[in-house]
Amino acid sequence: MAVTSLTKATTLKCRLSSTQFFSTVPPKVPQYRYQISLANLLQRCGFPPSQFHTFLARNHSLLNHSDLHDIQNSLNILLSFKIPQNSLISLLSDCPAVLDSNFLKKWQIGISKFGNLDISPLVISNVLALSRRFQIDPDGFLKSFGALKGLGFNGGVLTRVLEGFPRVIMMKENEICRKVEFFEGIGIPRYGIERVFYLFPEVLGLDIGNRLKPLLEEFVELGFSENEVREEIVRDPRVLGMALGEMSRCLGLLRTLKCRVPIKDRIFSEGEFRAGLEVKLRVDCLCKHGLIHREAFKILWKEPRLVLYEIEEIEKKIEFLVNRMKYGVGCLVKVPEYLGVNFDKQIVPRYNVIEYLKSNGALGLEIGLKSLIKPSRLRFYNLYVKPYPECEKLFGRFVEDAGHQRRHPVGMWKLFKPQKYTESKEDVKNMKSFMEPLV
Template identity: 80%
Template sequence: MVISSLTKASLFYRLSSTQYFSTVSPKISQFRNQISLANLLQRYGFPPTQLHSFLAKNQFLLNRSNVHDIQNSLNILLSFKIPQPSFISLLFDCPAVLDSNFLKKWQIGISKFGNLGISPVGICNVLALSRRFRIDPDLFLNRVGVLKDLGFNGGVLTRVLERFPRIIMMKEDDLCEKIGFLEGIGISRYGIEMVFHLFPEVLGFDVENRLKPLLDEFLELGFSENMIRDEIIKDSRVLSMELGEMSRCLGLLKTLKCRAPIEDKIFSEGEFRAGFEVKLRVDCLCKQGLIHREAFKILWKEPRLILYEVEEIEKKIDFLVNTMNYKVGCLVEVPEYLGANFDKQILPRYNVVEYLRSQGALEFDVGLKSLIKPSRLRFYNLYVKPYPECEKMFGRFAEGAAIQGRHPVGMWKLFKPQKYAESKEDVNNTKSFMEPLV
């Protein structure tokens, strides 16, 4: 049979078209799926700015799932009443949780233990852990039964699942060892419940290599077992201290040079509590991006921080970085910023300087040191008095009011602070807490 040239051309066109669409169509289909999935996630509260990176990292959502299945999965997750921040965090940390078969199985399982009173956040953590380690609802129920037999009831169980969900993977012997350690230092069953409720993360600490050496360190520092027990019950985060950390915090306190009333307040609840308060402030500063050496240096220069609430320190650092646009490292040179009153000193001075800068009245840059360190009167004379419109945002001095000294007579301790330590022992004490943790 003879094939005409027209037939050959038609056949070639069909073959070419088939080959073209077979290679391009999947890409078009994937692109459409990506758009549909992005719109779906956005409707469920997913941040639009992070959609592209999320989908790029999780191509499996486009390859083996369709939008309808993912929508069903999202609906199941929402039926658990998971808070929006935890819901978004769950998708980020464990996108595989969107597997519809997995969620349908857990939807049935959660209905079985709904009377346990587990919070939505706890359920969220359990889902993420179960998906990663292939834990089914029946195994989870079995582990919960073990925990209840050991005394994890009501709010304690919920709190632990919110903060330390890995407890469902722990062996019963390990849990009994933690309980036995706390009983061994004289903490009652009710006290142990309080410890696990306040600091569930202690369940992940090794008794032989972490908790017992920490207890020995406290005893070597001269603290009695009764005091240690009372402090643990009062704030179980004491057990989060690293080995050697309490010694270093107490070393800082011994080298402080501050007014007597401040020192009295720091030690008002005892030396142990004072050392722990130092640890909390150091952790706060390190969380903001500083290293341990810098954090200890800031506390040494500005001891009042030991008396301030951690939330207040975080508020000031957030304003410094996100509003004033300074690097957190500048606190090492100007620790007085954290000791200043936010509403009466930091905010008014910042507003004055920003107003003058916007009006072109400043021919130089006012650094953090120039903003914080001048006295109220000096700052007023430099930046406010020449510009009456700034007095409202700064607050003017009462006419005829005398400017008093910063501290009344007798407020300082009897010793005269030295620029340098006088003895080799003092030098070593001053430097010891500046060394980085090993």
């Protein structure tokens, strides 16, 4: 009898343990299927498949959903707002909590009540993210929008402000009025203030006493007249985004440049103030791609032509360097000339030639960025193109036919041969003087 009881107890224990063991397996299958179904829903909205795993890793809360139907309804509501695809992907990545169906239904009703407010889809995207994080309801947004409209700005300015600086809906009306009064106090007319808010809406978030006033005082201390400062602010309000002391560092770099006179004349053709702003914009561009301020200033000092190039052109070269050539952005500190040469006529043809030779095993050594960019057109042609006629089409026609035609007699060329530039002690001292605040 005891044996029978022991046998039954043992059998029951085994059954329980086996049930517990197998009960841990099934949930994995539904979760896997859930992830596939969720991925399919997001891909229909344009979400890149390559980003899906990263998206789920950052948003574990989505894995706790038991009903995909709610998520599908939420996505349908978001699509009904006609938000641009890039903005929608950014919204889902940065604030996945907007997929809450109850939250979106409330906003769907609220937006339908806005009537003829002419609110762009991009504004809706920004406001949804902001309202989800800070618990702003449609009525609160409508009240803030009415306050902004009551200041007398046209619809285009309001739309641009809400697109570029959506946090304005969280500001009090008197804070915005103080900004308007500040610009009126320094002599900027109404149309100029509208232009400032339109081109640089982020200025609404800058403090007057701790940021804007000290910045304008710094410009005057650097020798610029109040009238000149006022005109430059209206011309390009991004100058108000400068940090304190940044303009002086930019001008310090410009005043120590060692470059050809025509390049320097073009840099200063619109005045020192504008030249300083152009330096700041290019430093910001380089830092955006992973460089620190000290490295960005060093690159501009060694390659002054960058001040004359458009930001889009610089970014195109950096993108090609990182994504196509597979170099780190840090190599620009050692080879700043890469950003100074022509993209279509020099960078791309040379890269195509080297890649072709690599694929055919014609190169015994690794060709670095310095060896790719620094040689003259003639030297590169003689080294990598002339011995391999099939590279002629990749490189392009060499007009001088490998240097048979000379522009000057040999003797005259020797007399006027340019000397290689080396940094003197004075140059190093000047460079340190304007880079000391960046250390």
